[in-house]
Amino acid sequence: MSEKLVSAEQVAKHNNAESCWVIVNGDIWDVTDFLPEHPGGSKIILKYAGKDATEEYEPIHPPGTLEDNLPKEKYIGKIDPATVKEVAVTETKQAVAQDPNALPPLDQCLNLYDFEVVAKKVLKPTAWAYYSSGADDEVTMRENSSAYGRIWFRPRILRDVSKVDFSTTLLGQKSSLPIYITATALGRLGHPDGEKNLTIAAGKEGVIQMIPTLASCSFEEIVGARVREDQVQFFQLYVNANRSITEKLVKKAEAAGVKGLFVTVDAPQLGRREKDMRMKFDDVGSRVQNDGKESVDRSQGAARAISSFIDPSLNWKDLEWLRKVTKMPIVLKGVQAWEDAVKAAELGLAGVVLSNHGGRQLDYARSGIEVLEEVVSALKQRGLFPNPKFEIFIDGGVRRASDVLKAVAMGATAVGIGRPFLYAYSAYGHAGVEHALQLLKAEMEMNMRLIGAPTLKDVVPEMVDTRALSAHINSVPHSHGEQVYERMATAIGPAKL
Ligand SMILES: Cc1cc2nc3c(=O)[nH]c(=O)nc-3n(C[C@H](O)[C@H](O)[C@H](O)COP(=O)(O)O)c2cc1C
Structure with a gap:
């Protein structure tokens, strides 16, 4: 794999279904061709198009998933850390409260x-x-x-x-x-x-x-x-x-x-876990109307997909x-x-x-x-x-x-x-x-x-x-x-x- 450094500004340009790049753990991947195949649907990926998807991606994909599923040529390079501030980071909250004092002993x-x-x-x-x-x-x-x-x-x-x-x-x-x-x-x-x-x-x-x-x-x-x-x-x-x-x-x-x-x-x-399903709808942007192009049923969330x-x-x-x-x-x-x-x-x-x-x-x-x-x-x-x-x-x-x-x-x-x-x-x-x-x-x-x-x-x-x-x-x-x-x-x- 090439260790080419790519700027955040460059990554941010690939923010749509025609050209979709995502950053995971500092690595940039071109996932455009993979969008229709993603078991969890394309919308969840498009939410992170041109951005850092690590926080959303990591908990539900074992290490090596990208390497195993994408051809080598889809690897673009490493994100240039000097430019990283310009990357829109995920809006997802940290899994655990930031302040350890918020936890009871x-x-x-x-x-x-x-x-x-x-x-x-x-x-x-x-x-x-x-x-x-x-x-x-x-x-x-x-x-x-x-x-x-x-x-x-x-x-x-x-x-x-x-x-x-x-x-x-x-x-x-x-x-x-x-x-x-x-x-x-x-x-x-x-x-x-x-x-x-x-x-x-x-x-x-x-x-x-x-x-x-x-x-x-x-x-x-x-x-x-x-x-x-x-x-x-x-x-x-x-x-x-x-x-x-x-x-x-x-x-x-x-x-x-x-x-x-x-x-x-x-x-x-x-099984249908409705609490989970409602959340997942939210997570993949339920407020955005489904454009009808998406054929994958996302209604059962990440669990169903994987x-x-x-x-x-x-x-x-x-x-x-x-x-x-x-x-x-x-x-x-x-x-x-x-x-x-x-x-x-x-x-x-x-x-x-x-x-x-x-x-x-x-x-x-x-x-x-x-x-x-x-x-x-x-x-x-x-x-x-x-x-x-x-x-x-x-x-x-x-x-x-x-x-x-x-x-x-x-x-x-x-x-x-x-x-x-x-x-x-x-x-x-x-x-x-x-x-x-x-x-x-x-x-x-x-x-x-x-x-x-x-x-x-x-x-x-x-x-x-x-x-x-x-x-x-x-x-x-x-x-x-x-x-x-x-x-x-x-x-x-x-x-x-
Ligand atoms: C979040 C969650 C994920 C689970 N994942 C699996 C699984 O992947 N495979 C499996 O056989 N059982 C799975 N189970 C079922 C558990 O092995 C077990 O049957 C169940 O959690 C026991 O009930 P308890 O959570 O009330 O102790 C899962 C349960 C939970 C709560």
């Missing part, structure tokens, strides 16, 4: 909900909309946490709980908690270090991180951010219609020491192919009915994640914790549970160690947590995620003492009363964060937020 976050309160204040609106949204009316998203409110404890007394041990193994890999950090896409929307924040915190706190296919850091960056040699990571897989691309990805993950492959099976099409490769024809037969491609244990992520869990166990897969994708896919899908009850019962009837070679994970709405213990009592090996960790690092970087995990550990210790369980083996089905679970009556207001305890804004005074 980390130790004022006393539980996972507090991170949500803070993140809502500091995230730019597009990032907040993408992270926090659920599908359609968000009924399933709210139900995910409400369902835990319908399970009550039956604690036991007079047991020696002077020492409490909540360490465990997931797919044979050690974890300090029966919790893992689940895969969430587009990590750099919330923080410049994106998913690496999760890697660092997971390593320090001894938990396992699931790396998403659609991470905004590259796979190599995430693996490279491990803080310990023996740090374990899993990989979440979206299967590409072009199987050779998926095969390469899976082999790369295995070669990098990834210890489990979680194939997402609940997203043949992305996930268009996901193969909706994926089916049970493809698992035979996948098993030939890798020796990693294969787990299906997004199972929602006992029939499919039984089928997965009978096929000899390593496990299932009972999940509705954090309420982002099918609205009125039941919560993972409710599905867990029927799955365990169906597996037991067939002599397939307990089975150390088939593990049941669940995710969605888990915010307290008490939720985790309810799931473990009902037969889950571990639970995945998504949004709270995103919120924690968006506001505080990896330190936020470490603090969140420490809070969960403190809650675990206390709750295990109070239910009379010194180890996870002592957390048994008799310790929970699940009679109301499938009643689908919201016995607890849908947002614990707003209703159940004093909100952080009140606790520290609104001025600081």
Whole structure:
């Protein structure tokens, strides 16, 4: 690549569909011919024509995207820094508040909900909309946490709980908690270090991180951010219609020491997340009338655009192919009915994640914790549970160690947590995620003492009363964060937020 310096004034002339140049990380690219092909539509690029697009581009494109998708001759050169003031910079706000004093001290976050309160204040609106949204009316998203409110404890007394041990193994890999950090896409929307924040915190706190296919850091960056040699990571897989691309990805993950492959099976099409969609409309200039020339449907925002490769024809037969491609244990992520869990166990897969994708896919899908009850019962009837070679994970709405213990009592090996960790690092970087995990550990210790369980083996089905679970009556207001305890804004005074 030539290192020719080009002035900002020169770049600014290429500001339309006939000639469109953009600056990304100091490099200037001619994207004119690429405009009709851009999966997110041409308008979003044209908004930055002749300007610096780095801030908008970076969080949603892994490094190397431009190099991989554009012919070399479309590289124009480097922006001349001496002229850079003349370049109109993006109007987008910084992801995180400029003034660190605007953030409450980390130790004022006393539980996972507090991170949500803070993140809502500091995230730019597009990032907040993408992270926090659920599908359609968000009924399933709210139900995910409400369902835990319908399970009550039956604690036991007079047991020696002077020492409490909540360490465990997931797919044979050690974890300090029966919790893992689940895969969430587009990590750099919330923080410049994106998913690496999760890697660092997971390593320090001894938990396992699931790396998403659609991470905004590259796979190599995430693996490279491990803080310990023996740090374990899993990989979440979206299967590409072009199987050779998926095969390469899976082999790369295995070669990098990834210890489990979680194939997402609940997203043949992305759900409609309307909060996100409205934002995206705004972002691409909804106030400007669509000129009718644009053929790409942008209505589902960046997420839809970058996930268009996901193969909706994926089916049970493809698992035979996948098993030939890798020796990693294969787990299906997004199972929602006992029939499919039984089928997965009978096929000899390593496990299932009972999940509705954090309420982002099918609205009125039941919560993972409710599905867990029927799955365990169906597996037991067939002599397939307990089975150390088939593990049941669940995710969605888990915010307290008490939720985790309810799931473990009902037969889950571990639970995945998504949004709270995103919120924690968006506001505080990896330190936020470490603090969140420490809070969960403190809650675990206390709750295990109070239910009379010194180890996870002592957390048994008799310790929970699940009679109301499938009643689908919201016995607890849908947002614990707003209703159940004093909100952080009140606790520290609104001025600081
Ligand atoms: C912002 C966001 C992005 C996500 N991206 C993915 C993804 O790329 N692949 C996937 O399998 N699941 C994805 N999920 C679903 C999570 O893995 C998980 O099922 C869900 O977040 C659990 O619910 P919780 O956020 O309430 O903890 C995403 C969830 C969120 C909130």
